[in-house]
Amino acid sequence: MNTHVFVLGLTDRQREELDTVREDGPLEFHGLLDHEALVETEEIDFDALLERSRAELDAFDGSVDAIVTHWDFPTSVLGPVLATERGLPAPSLTSLLKCEHKYWSRLEQRRCVPEVVPGFVAFDPFTDDVAEQIDLDFPYWVKPIKGHSSSLGFEIRSEEDLEEALEEIRADITDVGDAFEQVLGRVDLPQELRDLGGSACLAEEIIRGTQFAPEGSVSRGQYAVHGVVDMHKRDNGVSIERIDYPAATVPDHVQQQAIDVTGRLLEHIGFDDGCFNSEFMWDEEREQLRLIEVNTRISQSHSELFALVDGRSNHQVAVDVALGHAPRMPEGGGEYAVSAQYYMAHDHDAIVRSVPDEQALRQVSEKYPGTVVDLRLTPGDRLSDQPHQDSYRYMLAFVYLGAPDRESLQERIDDIEQRLRPELEDCNERSA
Structure with missing residues (x-):
């Protein structure tokens, strides 16, 4: 009999990543609501989304065995609420909000791990x-x-x-x-x-230094970390430009300190039966560790990275925890030693004049097998009209790739940037 797993905001690329998940019996994945309603929208009505989700689950002719989420709010809260209503493993809403509510989270951090709180x-x-x-x-x-x-x-x-x-x-x-x-x-x-x-x-x-993030889970009270990623900032010191896996920019003892801090905090707030990724900053000069935030989910930005290096995406952990299992994540079972998510970005508002064609994308994937390019722009788009841009730059594309070592990883990124960067016209330079 199939095990039915519902994934909120499921995309085609994530369906491919889910193909790496292994389970004792046959798994069947179903999308729950769509990506546009959960992620791409600028206006959110949580109660309405909850009712729509309930209706979809109620209409399903079969068992609902697990509900998985990997997007930011509202999805990060919606999934656990739905799971709890159906008696499925999920963190309590209060423990979630002690991470999701940034002020509440800081108050709890100050009570439990004050040494890392700004x-x-x-x-x-x-x-x-x-x-x-x-x-x-x-x-x-x-x-x-x-x-x-x-x-x-x-x-x-x-x-x-x-x-x-x-x-x-x-x-x-x-x-x-x-x-x-x-x-x-x-x-x-x-x-x-x-x-x-x-x-x-x-x-x-303001906290300065080198940013990195452990990712892991708590399942039936058992705390585990399945990987640590580097988060490289741009020259402006604010925006993340690239995420590398596995982490190599901070010493092992600092990574372990961050892992221990996260575990103490999650135990303090009563977080269980869920996934997390916790972001830290290490100031090497001051030998000072600071906690940025704890996200109550696996990161979809990390999924391809784990698949390229470990042979399975982090959905393996999310599905295991949602089914009430101890997480099973292989180490080093992929085709590459290192991997990266590279953010192709632009500093100014602009109009898209052209984007790479299918031939250019195919040439990159043939030259660098396993590379995934997530480009959602079309000619005529204005960057400021795209949803969820950050305050300091505009996203053009996300590129996921692997390499045998860090030097060749950088070389591949430089080559892909040159081949695939869209042609833009800055708005402040346009003629009236």
């Missing part, structure tokens, strides 16, 4: 006295307590920077904030959170 303060972006609410020295970072990717995150160096950031935040924060408010109403919030609402913001001390 200075922080919550504030209401819609009041007239925002500057007075933030008792941090410049520069500092501001972001929503629940955002999407890196959108509405800003480095603040002056009061003028703050005013400009607030203008954008006030215009767009409720797109996610209103939906997050719907979720917060489902749990008993501590007193210090009750008046904030879902569209509050967090100001944090």
Whole structure:
């Protein structure tokens, strides 16, 4: 008899990644809602998405054996809520929100792992006295307590920077904030959170250094990490340009310290039967480790990376945990020693004039087997009209590739960039 696993926002590429998952009996994967409704939309109604998901599951003529999620909010919360309703393994909503709510998360971190927590303060972006609410020295970072990717995150160096950031935040924060408010109403919030609402913001001390991320799971109380990735920043020191697996930029003892910190925090908040990836910053000069955040899911950005190096995507862990099994992830069973996700980006708003044709894409895949290029732009698109761009650059494409060593990995990235970069016309240079 088939085991039926439902995956929220399932894409064609993820179906291919799921082919690497192994189970004792036959597995059958089903999409639950579509990628457009869950990821590409700018406006979210959590309660409506929950009702639509319930209806799809109720209409299925068979058993619902597991529900898997790997996208950011609302999917990261939607999946566990649905699983809990059906008695399937999933983290409690309260433990999820102690990670998903950035201010609540910092409060819990300060109670449990204070040595890795930067200075922080919550504030209401819609009041007239925002500057007075933030008792941090410049520069500092501001972001929503629940955002999407890196959108509405800003480095603040002056009061003028703050005013400009607030203008954008006030215009767009409720797109996610209103939906997050719907979720917060489902749990008993501590007193210090009750008046904030879902569209509050967090100001944090700037942390510098080398970024990396352990990824793992807790299944029936058993904590495990199946890999650590490097997260290379661009020259601006803000945006992530590339993710490499396995990590090699920080010493092994620092990686282990981050793994131990994450385990202590997840045990403290009661997180169980779920996956995570935790992002850290290591300041080598100060020998100082700082925790950025804990995401309550596997990262879809890492899936191809694990498949290229280990022979299976991280969906193996997500499916195992969702079925109540101990996670089974092979090590080094893939075709490459190292892998990367490379973000092809542009610094300014622009109009797309041309994109690589099928022949160019085929030539790259033939030259570098296993390479995946995720290019969603078409001629005539304006970069600022694309959903979920971050505050400092515009995404053009995501490229996943493997290599026998790190030197050849960089060489391949440089070659692919030259071959596949779309032709753009910056908007500020266009004639009227």
